[in-house]
Amino acid sequence: MRVWARVSGRIPRDRVVYNTVYRYRSLTRPISTTTTVPTIPSIDYNWIQFKTSLLSTINNNNNTITTSDKILQVYTLISTQHDFCQSNQNTRPISLPNAIHSWFIQNLTPEQWYDHINNMINWDINLSNSPYCQKMVVKLLQSTEFDIQLITLENYLITAKSQEQFINKFIKLYDWNTMILIVNNVVKRGNWKIIPYYLTALIEKLNQLQKNMSNVNDIKRQLSLQKSFIKFLIELLLILSSLNNWKLVIPIFKLIIESMNTLPPSTIQDNLSMLNKPILKIINLLRLNNQTDEIFQIISFLNNKNLLPNLLSSFQFQKRLLNEIVTCLRSFNDPKLTIQFLSATVKSPNIISILNELGMINLVFRNQIGVLSSHDLSEIIQTNSNQFISTNLKFKIDDMAPILNELYLVILKSNNEIMTPEENKLITLKLYNHYVTKLNKSIKQYYFWKNDTGVIIQFLKTIIYQLHDHSLAYEILLDFSNQKLMKKIRIVTxxxxxxxxxxxxxxxxxxxxxxxxxxxxxxxxxxxxxxxxxxxxxxxxxxxxxxxxxxxxxxxxxxxxxxxxxxxxxxxxxxxxxxxxxxxxxxxxxxxxxxxxxxxxxxxxxxxxxxxxxxxxxxxxxxxxxxxxxxxxxxxxxxxxxxxxxxxxxxxxxxxxxxxxxxxxxxxxxxxxxxxxxxxxx
Incomplete structure (x- = not known):
């Protein structure tokens, strides 16, 4: 009988088994009679004895015993322990000492890791309790499709007799963070048919964590569980977003916010960064699906939960959020609404003053081009104040380029719909002149230093495709190229x-x-x-x-x-x-x-x-x-x-x-x- 048959109870099959134990040539032939394989002693199957046997085997200094022999002995011990656990209906995973995992990683080459991990999976070994074992898992997860299917248990899912059997195996081998890592991989690779099995396993894992902590008065561990639940919901939200299922995303997002509010008040601020990605993801998803009303419901919901001020403390997050909202407002094709929103939410720089110098305020609210006096500007702002925007939504920006790109796009499109071609051409030229004047004047100011060609692109598209005046487009680009500001303009990408x-x-x-x-x-x-x-x-x-x-x-x-x-x-x-x-x-x-x-x-x-x-x-x-x-x-x-x-x-x-x-x-x-x-x- 082959050695492997004694260890695992089955005959080697292709690479899955053949490479197990140091790519043994001896697996294809009987063990040499000169090789000494000590008889496995009668073992008291408790944890202490099992651990002692493992450590004594790898620390055996007998020169007649090779490393390959030691690997076989360790595998035999683990296999025997696994059989004992099964016979006693012990469903818990087997936890190997950290020293054992360290010894394996020192004595197995990366090419042999696949078969080693395959053995560990078959013997229900905990793959998350040692950094050395986790290293193997992560490396294989970043390797070939063959390796990935092993680590994600996709191979096991195919051969499992039931969904319950797969779920038990998955939650037995991995801790919560590793499970999240694996589910991320499955989602990234687009295996949508099997994702429900992994989500069910995540839910079951959370139930186990909650049950184990129900009688534990440990604030740190309870907090860890709450954060784990939030991470799970975020994982689910991102999965559904990838599937473009915005109807299910909204209630899950609200559940995330509710769960965030269950955290101790002192820890909410430290954990708010978890919300940045899902918030931007859901707003982007709703915008792409033209669900504008739902976007503002989300913003209102965040405001009602008093999370907006703390969320906006992240400068990069607030810039991306503002850009998403302004892009969303484009669907209304109402420049007045966009200006009202910006005037109510942008606290720095003075955006109303900037838009006034660009001639936008007078054009949008009075159908004229020109710079308003302070008195007229205050009157317009007061008359057209936006009542539905919460004062808690405040932004500070350092780059006007994306905001102006959206504003000019909406204004020029609106002009084309309500003006005659002659009026539209005149207004377009005046808007262009105000834009160039303002840029030349303010190019060194911090909120204009990142300016690009996005706005001039909007002018050219209007002149070419709406006014059909190609000569004028040529003259405009020539004029823009001769401006001193052109030296500090970057091409949009x-x-x-x-x-x-x-x-x-x-x-x-x-x-x-x-x-x-x-x-x-x-x-x-x-x-x-x-x-x-x-x-x-x-x-x-x-x-x-x-x-x-x-x-x-x-x-x-x-x-x-x-x-x-x-x-x-x-x-x-x-x-x-x-x-x-x-x-x-x-x-x-x-x-x-x-x-x-x-x-x-x-x-x-x-x-x-x-x-x-x-x-x-x-x-x-x-x-x-x-x-x-x-x-x-x-x-x-x-x-x-x-x-x-x-x-x-x-x-x-x-x-x-x-x-x-x-x-x-x-x-x-x-x-x-x-x-x-x-x-x-x-």
Missing amino acids: SQSKILKNIDTTGQYKRVPVSYVNNNCPFTLLIQSSNKYLSMNQILKLLSIMQDKNIPLNFNICCSMILKLIHLKRIDDAKVWYDKIYYGQFDINHFILLYYVRKFNWPLPSNVNQESINEIDQLLGKGLSPIKSLLKEAKNEHFPDAETTDIDVHNGSEDDYLFMERQETDDSVFEEISNCLQRIKVI
Whole structure:
């Protein structure tokens, strides 16, 4: 009989068992007759004797006994103890001395941890009572899917005879914090079908903790249990938020707040940080589901529980909360409501004074543009005071950029709905002038030092997509670029990671991703107004980008390639294409790929072969991309209709590639070519 059969009662199976005990070669053959394996003494199965036997085994200095033999002996002791507990219907886990776990981690390599932990699970060993054992658990939880399924007991869940059997095993092996860690992992990996089993186990664990402490007069332990319950509710809330189940999230959130209020008053402030993430999560969830009323009910509920002042003591939390609420107010499309809310809640800086200098107060409340006198401003604020905002909700901010972005978005959208195009254009220009004047005046003040191009993007989108005045958009961006404030303006980004770029020397560098998306005003204008701009105007924009070290991105390069193809400047278009080809961009733009194939330019390595096959069929029939293909390309590659210049109404190639051909001197193309060589591409 093999050694393993004596230890575990079953024959080894693949990796799960074979690697157990130091990857024994001896597991595949009988033990050598020269190997001494002492007979396991008759053991008194109480904890003291079990502990003594384990420690004496690992501390045995007999040179004839190898480490491998010791591991087998320890495993035999543990297996025997497990069988004894089962025969006596002892359902408690077996707790090994910390020294045993330490000895295992010293004598097993990380590759052997899987099989070791698998044994511990089979023998109901407590996996949370030693930092050494916890280290193995955490490492495996961060390893392969195979390892994760072991630690989370997903493998056991599949083979368990009942849900109760799995729950008993789960709560037997792990303490509360480890259970939370494991459930987080299951949620992160999206195994929604099995999550109810884990939630049930968490509830059962809490019931056990509460039962064990019902007769204990220990304030610290009772407080620990209350906090554990709150952590469980937060875990449940985050799970339901991930499932977009906002209807269940609200009552659970209120239960969290009620439970928080059961903590001793002296400890509430120290534990409020637990609420930051769930509050922001639930408000974001409700906002995405257009449940605006529920958001203000949540805020009112927090205020009624007297938690708001303490919550807002966290500066970062209050900034994020304010941004979420202001973004939520956008759905009302009512700039007056947004200004009322800000005036009632922002205590620093003086936001009413700032909005007055920007011309917003006069416009929103009196339909005029201009700066109000102190008397008129006080009269408007008093007349339009917001009664439903609690005075307990007070914010202090150091960055006006996100607030102004939302305000201008709502105001400009509202103007477009209620004004004629002529009135809208005039008001937009006046708002822009007030904005530039205020920024130049206040750029060194702390609440403007983080300013970005978010507001100018709102102005450009209004002029391009609502007023359809591409020349005016060009002049506005040119004017903004010449302002002294431009030196301290950062390009808006919705991403925080770093991307590679390639410069003209072929050297890869790492640059901020700030210019990658359409929040770059130059990208927005060149891409959306390309067919309306002359080559001289485009050259001017490229020169500004070069002077200000603003890299090109795929959208600009793609637009330039298509424009140059339309102007029959195929060689110049190829130069632009080479920049993005050798930069190893993902090129999934159907129209661009059509011309890449048509002119036999090199295809990117990761190109979609289905698109190429479709393009080859068109070329074989002598066809250009037709209306349906243009529409498909627009839907797939430009889901936001505002950010593309594809025209699908007529469906012809020229309609897509720009309206009228703009004949230009070759000198302009030479300048553009020189500019391209100097500007980096990301």
